[in-house]
Amino acid sequence: MITVSTDGSCLRNPGGAIGWAWANHDGSHASGAVAAGTNQIAELMAVLEAITSHPGDEPLCIQADSQYAIKCASEWVHGWRRKGWRTAGGSPVQNLALVQAIDRAITERPGPVSFVWVRGHQGDRFNERADELAGIAARAMRDGSHVPSGPVGVPVEAGSVVDTLF
Incomplete structure (x- = not known):
């Protein structure tokens, strides 16, 4: 089983620079950032990137400190899909493009x-590493410096799953 911790960072919620990261328990990792967003968008981006970065048949376990991201990806999505991407109250699903991209990534992944x-923030070393990487990426975006991204420093190419959503 592949185990990956994810986290998102939002420097000013909403509207501040956001960073996302995943940290594989084998030591590999990736992170990236967007100029503006919300903490929920950052958390969902981390989950999406973790899934798309780990294709294949092997089971993937994502550990996250965001109950929102976990429930979007594993619980609420089923009802939203049945209801035409509407909530139980009939309103549109928030962060729909990301939720649908996560749903597709899970469906298309063989494993x-x-x-x-x-x-969060309780000493789990992989959660702490993902938190650190997401924060670094968000601050780099805010400060206009180089944003570390991609698996272990390999840049996320224009047109990547996350890039096409923004």
Whole structure:
């Protein structure tokens, strides 16, 4: 099983620079940033990038401290899809493009994807690493410096899954 921790960072919610990151428990990682967004967008971007960066048959377990991202990807999505991408109250699903991209990524991935919630900022070294990487990426975006991105420093190409959503 591949185990990956994800996290997102938003420097000013909403509207500040956001960063996302995943940290594979084998040591590999990736991160990236967008100029403006919300903490929820950052968390969803981290989950999406973790899934698309780990294709194949091997089971993938995503550990995240965002119950919102986990529930979007594993629980609420089923009802939203049945209701034409509307909530139980009939309003449009927030962050729809990201939720649908995550749904597609899970559906298209041959191996199963599962989620585990971990309490943030409680010493889990992989959660802490993902948090650190997401924060670095968000601050770099805000400051106009080089944003580290892609698996272990390999840049995310224009046209990547996340790039096409923004």
